[in-house]
Amino acid sequence: MSSFEPIEKSQSSQNESFAISSVPLVGVAVNASLACVKILAGVFGNSYALIADGIESTADIVSSLVVWGGLRVAVTPANERHPYGYGKAEALAGVVASLGILAAAAMIAFQAIREILTPHHLPHWSTLLILILVVCVKELLARWTSQVGQQADSVALQADAWHHRADAISSIAAFIGILIALVGGTGYEPADDWAALVACAVIAYSGLRLLYITSRDILDAAPPKEVEDQVRLIAGQIPGVMAVEKCRIRKSGTSLFVEIHIEVDGHASVDQGHRIGGAVRGSLRKAGLKIADAFVHVEPYSELLSK
Incomplete structure (x- = not known):
């Protein structure tokens, strides 16, 4: 026999889920602002590394919107067509975000190679100040998003956090490249483009890692x-x-579903077995492990099987 009923989420759980889903929107606002600043600074400061960084930030915007959409769908209550809810939408959003990271890395690498082969002027020193600001903002955003993602056990938010961190890493690489170009002078103009290429490897690694998770x-x-x-x-x-x-x-999503087989006294009545199964299910759901539901299968006790 089994003890299984429709899944019901508490009001506090639903409120927490909606609060979590608002985190990517903060990332959208921050990335939109930084993308504009970086692209403009890159154009006027003769730095493709900074322009590439701005492009990566626009990819972050799309990624955060996908994560937000996935989280909103994931909190949709279960129904007859989807008795286990829509939690998988969160993982799907994480996969899309991971693929977005890989696509951004490929795009930046392609453009960086083109810039390396194209003669251009040295970047302006003011681009370094922009990059310092970007690194600080994106690392703070990455840490906050990661903290919320770990607390909620949300792979989509953790993917979004890594997207922010990848942006910070690419900005650090751009900073180093531009600094080398400015210190080296003539002949070192492509240094920031090489830096963008190195950053692509880091970004691609983070994308593959998140895709696996x-x-x-x-x-x-x-x-x-x-x-x-x-x-x-x-x-x-x-x-x-x-x-x-x-x-x-x-x-x-952020919930667990348990299937567990318990053994009870073989001489117990059906009613007793049902009550024990119900007690197990209730205890698991209240255990603080984010267990949405538990399917409890009751069997007669066997010393041989239990050894």
């Missing part, structure tokens, strides 16, 4: 072993549970 959620990869151990411990402490056999956990 977000894909795990879509493919229902098991959570850390510690989570399963906690679930087994909680279920095993319920009166009437003599053993915990199987335990499968998958992640959907």
